[in-house]
Amino acid sequence: MKLKDIFLLCILANNMDFEKLLEERYSKETIHSIATFLVEHPENLNSYLQLIETSEAGTSQRAAWALGHAGVMDKTLLIAYLPNLIRLLEKPRHDSVARNIYRILQFLDIPENFEGIIYDLCIRDLLDPKQPIAVKCFGMTTAFNICKKHVELQPELKIVIEENLEDASAGYKSRARKILPKLKSAEF
Incomplete structure (x- = not known):
């Protein structure tokens, strides 16, 4: 794991909110770090999915990107959250939300x-x-x-x-x- 990843995971572990992190430190490394964090701490998925559903389109887009990576990293991670994913697909805040959810769904045994x-x-x-x-x-x-x-x-x-x-x-x-x-x- 790279030093940047460790740093970002430490920030997340200290309860920095995802929205602020996605707005202030938006990068490929941040997206990867959030995805890793979600895989390692799935108890945060409810609040993270809520962020995708309720935040501004740009933040929702970035958050969906990280969720897509998390879903690819752990193919079973989001099975329990299918009702949430369906709700997000019904009225996505941004095209990337649908794209990343379908990216996850194509690998799942639904x-x-x-x-x-x-x-x-x-x-x-x-x-x-x-x-x-x-x-x-x-x-x-x-x-x-x-x-x-x-x-x-x-x-x-x-x-x-x-x-x-x-x-x-x-x-x-x-x-x-x-x-x-x-x-x-x-x-x-």
């Missing part, structure tokens, strides 16, 4: 009682022309992972992906090229 709402949110965002490409790509993977368990959803996802393919960005097309063949042939 419990069955949350699959329906998460799948619906993925489809909503895939159909929304205003959504950034990263939100669509991570949402596409998340929806596909749900389709692995619920084969009856495959035709809908295939149609939604293909509807957007013609005018899509290179990133969207690349992700679609990986997912569509698996949907068509049902190879899981």
Whole structure:
């Protein structure tokens, strides 16, 4: 661990509030340190998720970035917080909130009682022309992972992906090229 990381973790351990840290020391190192702190101290996740939900868009964006890193560092960390993540996806304060939540969700084995709402949110965002490409790509993977368990959803996802393919960005097309063949042939 780098000296900067140790310093930032000490600041956090002494109850410096996340919002102030994200505003005053916003950097890649700060984001990594907060993510590490959240993984090592998951008891702080409730207040951290509240910060994402209620803070100004810029702070919410930065906080979501750190949450995304924490979720990738520990794939099981946020399973207990799926209701919070769903609420954040329903009305994200900033595009990066949705992007980072979908980034986390694409790696999770989503419990069955949350699959329906998460799948619906993925489809909503895939159909929304205003959504950034990263939100669509991570949402596409998340929806596909749900389709692995619920084969009856495959035709809908295939149609939604293909509807957007013609005018899509290179990133969207690349992700679609990986997912569509698996949907068509049902190879899981």
